Amino acid sequence: MGNTVITISYDGTAYSGFQVQANANTVQAELERALAVIYKAPVRINGAGRTDAGVHARGQVANFSAPFIIDSDQLPHALNCLLPDDIVVAAAHEAGDGFHARFDAVGKVYSYSIDRALQPQVLRRLYSWHMPEPLNLDQLREAARLFEGTHDFRVFQAAGTTITDTVRTIYAVSVSENVKDQILTFTFEGRGFLYRMVRMITGTLIRAGKGVLSLSEVEAALAGSNPSASGPTAPPHGLCLEKVIYEEL
Amino acid sequence: MGNTVITISYDGTAYSGFQVQANANTVQAELERALAVIYKAPVRINGAGRTDAGVHARGQVANFSAPFIIDSDQLPHALNCLLPDDIVVAAAHEAGDGFHARFDAVGKVYSYSIDRALQPQVLRRLYSWHMPEPLNLDQLREAARLFEGTHDFRVFQAAGTTITDTVRTIYAVSVSENVKDQILTFTFEGRGFLYRMVRMITGTLIRAGKGVLSLSEVEAALAGSNPSASGPTAPPHGLCLEKVIYEEL
Numbered sequence: 102m103g104n105t106v107i108t109i110s111y112d113g114t115a116y117s118g119f120q121v122q123a124n125a126n127t128v129q130a131e132l133e134r135a136l137a138v139i140y141k142a143p144v145r146i147n148g149a150g151r152t153d154a155g156v157h158a159r160g161q162v163a164n165f166s167a168p169f170i171i172d173s174d175q176l177p178h179a180l181n182c183l184l185p186d187d188i189v190v191a192a193a194h195e196a197g198d199g200f201h202a203r204f205d206a207v208g209k210v211y212s213y214s215i216d217r218a219l220q221p222q223v224l225r226r227l228y229s230w231h232m233p234e235p236l237n238l239d240q241l242r243e244a245a246r247l248f249e250g251t252h253d254f255r256v257f258q259a260a261g262t263t264i265t266d267t268v269r270t271i272y273a274v275s276v277s278e279n280v281k282d283q284i285l286t287f288t289f290e291g292r293g294f295l296y297r298m299v300r301m302i303t304g305t306l307i308r309a310g311k312g313v314l315s316l317s318e319v320e321a322a323l324a325g326s327n328p329s330a331s332g333p334t335a336p337p338h339g340l341c342l343e344k345v346i347y348e349e350l
Numbered sequence: 351m352g353n354t355v356i357t358i359s360y361d362g363t364a365y366s367g368f369q370v371q372a373n374a375n376t377v378q379a380e381l382e383r384a385l386a387v388i389y390k391a392p393v394r395i396n397g398a399g400r401t402d403a404g405v406h407a408r409g410q411v412a413n414f415s416a417p418f419i420i421d422s423d424q425l426p427h428a429l430n431c432l433l434p435d436d437i438v439v440a441a442a443h444e445a446g447d448g449f450h451a452r453f454d455a456v457g458k459v460y461s462y463s464i465d466r467a468l469q470p471q472v473l474r475r476l477y478s479w480h481m482p483e484p485l486n487l488d489q490l491r492e493a494a495r496l497f498e499g500t501h502d503f504r505v506f507q508a509a510g511t512t513i514t515d516t517v518r519t520i521y522a523v524s525v526s527e528n529v530k531d532q533i534l535t536f537t538f539e540g541r542g543f544l545y546r547m548v549r550m551i552t553g554t555l556i557r558a559g560k561g562v563l564s565l566s567e568v569e570a571a572l573a574g575s576n577p578s579a580s581g582p583t584a585p586p587h588g589l590c591l592e593k594v595i596y597e598e599l
């Protein structure tokens with residue numbers, strides 16, 4: 102038995118999210134189906150991040166207890182032959198017995214892409230939020246900086262969740278503009294994120310950039326005293342899980 | 351009656367090419383359907399380039415005789431509301447009566463994208479050819495240079511075409527490598543191209559880059575004396591019509 106770790110990228114467009122659920126097409130289900138063919142036995146994987154329906158990943162990580170060991174150089178290609186084209190295993194390696202992709206993650210990096218062209222850029226439509234309206238990037242960047250650090254993000258999670266500890270730490274929120282490609286990218290690096298937190302922060306940043314929200318209103322939302330200043334939730338297709346960070350990988 | 355010109359971008363994945371044909375889903379048919387709704391009359395468009403099934407466009411151009419004039423600032427948005435998401439009209443303007451998108455074109459720019467990552471980059475899979483094998487870029491660039499200028503490209507067109515004048519002029523073939531994105535892009539700028547010519551040249555360049563074809567074999571293919579040195583035809587999904595060039599636009 103080996104504890105095998107795989108790095109996975111996927112186009113979330115066609116999936117009801119990463120995690121297995123009844124009567125839904127999920128990335129995890131596709132991966133487990135392909136692994137079962139290779140190992141000729143049921144295989145259950147632990148995914149690092151439970152990305153939502155329509156959200157993409159370049160660097161999702163999962164581990165599983167392999168019935169036998171397959172060379173790390175060969176496993177990705179073998180899996181990719183069995184997987185649909187919109188899921189690709191980029192790499193594999195063996196880890197120590199105790200390694201768990203979710204519990205051992207010490208950070209995650211998400212990107213959120215915004216298409217700034219007047220009419221949508223068709224080849225980017227599945228991977229960016231079309232937002233051609235004028236934005237004040239200076240104000241947007243200042244708002245982004247307010248989210249860095251440790252805060253109670255309870256007004257930045259989806260309604261109805263039962264999580265009570267809503268304090269999280271964001272190491273960095275960066276805003277980069279690719280003028281040539283007309284793409285604005287927000288990058289969020291944090292210890293962990295609440296359900297839909299990145300998308301709600303993104304919606305908030307856009308409102309701040311439009312001048313609809315002032316910096317003090319954003320601060321009030323972060324202080325929990327102005328819940329209506331958070332959101333809206335940006336659509337899933339602009340979001341991508343870029344990387345999961347571990348102490349030793 | 352106005353002669354209206356539109357610039358169109360599309361994801362060719364779902365289409366049997368640009369040009370209308372019986373019992374097939376084409377970009378032109380979708381455009382004419384949307385135009386008929388707006389103008390409440392049948393509208394026939396002249397497309398500048400007849401892109402093949404699966405080929406994309408960022409800058410296709412078409413003109414049509416409009417039953418009445420709609421403001422150029424409003425037409426793209428009105429059309430985009432009616433068009434499927436994978437076809438976007440980026441701009442519109444009025445032209446003189448005599449303008450014809452195909453006959454008046456004096457050049458076209460195509461790009462061909464190659465994904466150099468070891469395993470396919472999933473978010474680029476629909477827009478690039480996955481080719482992870484080692485390539486000698488110096489040799490590939492030298493081969494690319496051989497195609498520049500005026501040549502008889504008859505061995506670089508799809509078999510079975512009836513065109514007899516196969517002399518064409520390519521102004522430039524450039525090879526640019528984006529190391530960070532692991533994407534290699536060939537850009538072809540020419541007066542006009544034969545059927546599948548860009549894809550056949552791309553296949554030839556890849557073989558030259560792999561060292562399977564020598565530069566003298568490429569030269570022989572261009573001289574028409576070694577037809578088997580041309581091709582293979584690179585797959586359609588890496589190709590994109592970037593721009594159509596006119597003398598006054």
